[in-house]
Amino acid sequence: MSDYQVNNPATGEVEATYPTAAEQDIQNAIEQAHSAYQDWRHVSLSERSALLHKIADIYLERQDELARIVANEMGKPVAQAKGEIGLVAEIYRYYADNAEQLLAPHSIDVDSGSASVEKLPVGALLGIMPWNYPHYQVARFAAPNFMAGNTIILKHAPQCPKTAEAIVDILKDAGLPDGVYNNVFATNEQAATIIEDSRVQGVSLTGSERAGQAVAKVAGGALKKVVLELGGSDAFIVAADADIAKSVKGAIEGRFGNTGQACNAAKRLIVVESVYDKFVEGFTNAVRSMTLANPLDEGTFIGPMSSKAAAVNLQEQLDSAVQAGATVLVEGGLVKDKPGAWFAPAVLTDVDESMDVYRQELFGPVAVVYKARDIEHAIKIANDVPFGLGASIQTQDAALAADIADKLEVGMVTINAPSGSEANTPFGGVKRSGFGRELGTLGITEFLNYKLIRDKS
The missing domain is CATH 3.40.605.10 (Aldehyde Dehydrogenase; Chain A, domain 1)
Incomplete structure (x- = not known):
């Protein structure tokens, strides 16, 4: 154009x-x-x-x-x-x-x-x-x-x-x-x-x-x-002792704010096995309750994507992941019977290293949830991408949060809240x-x- x-x-x-x-x-x-x-x-x-x-x-x-x-x-x-x-x-x-x-x-x-x-x-x-x-x-x-x-x-x-x-x-x-x-x-x-x-x-x-x-x-x-x-493909790590209700709320805000179109959005939700089912239940229920609405309405949380081209590209990534074996937890995708760039939120799991989407950035309302055996496995998943912008850690253990933050290959770490931006804190990343x-x-x-x-x- x-x-x-x-x-x-x-x-x-x-x-x-x-x-x-x-x-x-x-x-x-x-x-x-x-x-x-x-x-x-x-x-x-x-x-x-x-x-x-x-x-x-x-x-x-x-x-x-x-x-x-x-x-x-x-x-x-x-x-x-x-x-x-x-x-x-x-x-x-x-x-x-x-x-x-x-x-x-x-x-x-x-x-x-x-x-x-x-x-x-x-x-x-x-x-x-x-x-x-x-x-x-x-x-x-x-x-x-x-x-x-x-x-x-x-x-x-x-x-x-x-x-x-x-x-x-x-x-x-x-x-x-x-x-x-x-x-x-x-x-x-x-x-x-x-x-x-x-x-x-x-x-x-x-x-x-x-x-x-x-x-x-x-x-x-x-x-x-x-x-x-x-770009970024920020990890949102949920530890075993995390406040699950608060973590779900943070994940919704972090993944779907600005219709998921943020470089530091929580694109990969990495949850330790012991709380995985509880988190997934709360998160998917919250995603299903979201409705696409007019961006000019004050109460709207999620509107259209920025352009039809962006929505089509995201749909292709979603289709590729599903065809490669990813499991759909919440069906979503391009709304084809509506003019504009409307894309219903989707949630995937069972994404692995063999899939292209594993190391790609999903710039829109598609969340990927990973099950980690433990915190060390969660850190490995978090670092196993070409990006290194930011990450978020959900835990009530300050020492554990500090240890995880030290091991993450990123430029920014936020603890017990989704990643964000403030005037007085530096913003930027490493790697790609x-x-x-x-x-x-x-x-x-x-x-x-x-x-x-x-x-x-």
């Missing part, structure tokens, strides 16, 4: 179409970002902080309107979209309030004279962002880099052009100087052109493995710093889930010049 479109996943109707950028538009965006950096880097932290607080204020003022746009573009229930907007405001406020401390120079003990390291901006950056959290993903890239003094060129997902425009309006109304943030409806080829330009100093991408490989290849060839937040971190104290460090000042006088 070359054009940026609003293709409502609830109805299947194309509501708006936007042309992709002309080559001159791309060059203008690069030059504007580069030129604006020369002044923006010298704006005081207090001025930048006040501006970020204003951005947060406007986000909250427009919360309802922004949530409806997101629901129409990618199907997210409005209640969850409002939660996303609330988190965006928290991210802007976090960096507004903490950047001065995070960017402060630090001294180095030396034998004579003095030495210190300053944390300085590097220039214009490209952000390539996905559709599943269309405001949050931009905020966690933009907020720390605004405070650091960098400028941004932003390529948003082709199915979120109205959200992209809404972000531009918010930043403009907050008083962000021209050129500090530049939205471009770019093609993939144009994104490569931006990365290769000498005026651009780095790129951050959140997206698929395929997109990450393409961007990393171009960035590596251009000797540019790159941050990649890619990418590299680099966003949010928290680490999120502002990725695109900085750590300049040594050594005085030997």
